[in-house]
Amino acid sequence: MTRRVLVVDDDFMVLRIHERFVAQTPGFDVVARARTGAEALAEAERTQPDVVLLDVHLPDTSGLEVLRALRDLAPRAVVVMVTAERDAEAVRAALRGGAQQYLVKPFAYDDLAARLAAVAGALDSLGEGETDQGAIDRAFGAAPTAPAPVAPAPPKGLSVESLALVRSALPADGDLSASEVAEEVGLSRVSARRYLEHLVTVGEADVRLRYGAGRPERRYSASP
Structure with a gap:
């Protein structure tokens, strides 16, 4: 099963990186991208993605506001916050808003792949129809594998x-x-x-x- 992904980030270069990372991950495919909150909501309503990679800092609104709006516009979407925002209150707001994962930029491909694998594992564990407590626990408790070690900063002049x-x-x-x-x-x-x-x-x-x-x-x- 291929899961459809909406990628949201205001930085064009970062958006391309995240698209490439998703394309490298088996079972996931980018179906839309957006650089503003308004674009994100429009694309989410149009494409009804399975997964949304969502930045917090957008030029027209907060990604946390987009997160809350997604409940109505794309209720099936699993949201992974992908952001440089490290403030504890922002993380708490993401949890309250329904984000299933929170990944701090910059990160390695393996870090995102682990989160996507956790999302897929959680969804797959439920199956169809009635389920049992074990499957429910796996869905709510599925955690990503340990993140890859943080790479050292590149030399001066390289981003x-x-x-x-x-x-x-x-x-x-x-x-x-x-x-x-x-x-x-x-x-x-x-x-x-x-x-x-x-x-x-x-x-x-x-x-x-x-x-x-x-x-x-x-x-x-x-x-x-």
């Missing part, structure tokens, strides 16, 4: 968001040049090359040389 975007563009099978990665993620070739070389340095990417006419071409792939 966490762009690094995540470049990382997500690297194929596990096959390889890409810096120019191809740049076109894929919307960076300049020089910038993409800097991010790629950093990933090689920290062991998250592999590089090989392709020989032909002229200078050898550096080709990058995700480390196994």
